[in-house]
Amino acid sequence: MITQSFTLSATTATLVLTGRWVIQQVVYNTGAAGTLSIYDNGVAAITQSNPAYDTRTRDCSYTRTVADVRDIACNTIDYTFSGISDTDTTVAADASFDLPVKESLGLPAAGQVSANTLLNFALGVVLYSTVAATVQLTYKQA
């Protein structure tokens, strides 16, 4: 288990650890009201660039009609089928995909707040504070 402190500048994403880590405690200390957000990323950024990709979506209330079906008595019948429909769709590329926040701590005024956690990071630990702050992390290898 390692305990280490990091100094953050306001509104600047800071990469403090690279690789796979488990964080068990976060202590956030500021001189003004602020919010700390923690991200899982390998570079000092809170967005990433995603290419377009294909996926599927579901229509849960779908109806289709097969018209003009002839039976052996020469009747013409329209059949209606109801159910769901899964269709292919494309999600557009996003050059500024917002990475999800893994943990967030807030302070309404200058002071300190801590949280005991079990945060599992795959790429690295990026800290982002809205104000200048000091953050102490207790962590170990995942």
Place this chain on the structure above:
Amino acid sequence: MANYTVGSLPQINAAACSGWNPQDINLYNALPVWMIEREVMFRKKYGTFNRIYGKIPWTPNKGSTITGIIAEPPPTLRQFAFPAAVATACAKKDIIQYRERTFEFALRHHKFESPIFQWLPAFQDFVTKKLTKNIDFVLKWQEDFMSMYYRGFMFHQSPAIMFCNHDTNVIVDPAPVGEGDEAGTTGKSNAFLQAMLPGISSPGNLNIENLFYALSYLEEDASAVPYQSGSLKDDSYLNDKWCLYTSSEVWNQFINDPYLKENKACDLNIVTEGFRGSLMGRITTSLHSNPLRIYVDPETGEVSWPEPETIQENPNAPNYGQTVRSCDYRNAQFEVAFLVGMEPYSIVDVGPPPAEFAASGPDRMGSLKWNGKPRLTDRINVPCNVDGGETVAYDQNKYDEFLQIISMTVMGIAPETTRNALPIVFKRARTITTSLQ
């Protein structure tokens, strides 16, 4: 220490008790290195899909694609039933109709070869029977190839996929479905995974809690079916159970699982006896070597599927020439396990090649074989150099100086009930635990 001088040997008429005359240890011829041949054990946990899937025969001369037809039961359309009172109302009626569902499959083929062997190393090298060893490795490589083909097909064809502890989409249903390809552009594409993986939060590993979740999804939402008694030979251990295909790393982590530690029976000695038994009485685990692992580039977030192994190529390294884990595979952050029920897929029984091609005889040099059995061939074209070293032509191997191991396999897999298998993507972890540690 004083040096002793030994006179020229042999000697005659030397004085008794004169001089120290030890034998020169470097005098006679000796082999520079004493070589012994050893075989080391390799993990033999290849995929067991052949045993756990069904079998479906291929019918020749019926085209390149077979369409299977399944009678689907009609859906349950109500949760309550309110029949009319006999005395006061007319009876209503239900009209029951079943549907048919189709699936298609086609055959695939692949060839396997060794390098071309020449007779000189077999004559002078220390290790003999290199060809026999190579045949063994070609056979194991083939088995692995087919397991990877079945496993990859299952991954890309599954109609749903689970991302453990995802912020918004633990189960993606419907998920993208396709054949998959080398570039990662179809099926569950690399771009799809790149968009989804950042959402996996904590703990994010394949723990018992996440397995509960997957099991409930399969049984309740996907209407998937576990193994049923009598469906396979020797299947009693799988009756009404699911099979979890995963790695030793995940299995070893169960001993550290918070749910297990907080709920284990007092007599379950997990310290000296380890984790044992089926999970929750519903899941049996099959451990695989080289599980599917995803490497995410820390700088770009791009997804790749690294090669599991490589070779130590530094001649100065003590394990020079050894097969070892590749760096990106070892550092891969995510892994994929499969929770599998009753025969989601069937392995195609291809049968023999066409009779005219499979027959052998005095007017034939060989016959078509596609059952994957490695064999030796000397039908090799040898490059022929003129004076000056420029290659100008290929000559037949008419002096029989060269041999090669060849093998061809035709295979197929039918996606009969793909919803009975669920790929589960999770963060790799070896130390996730509670404060009870």
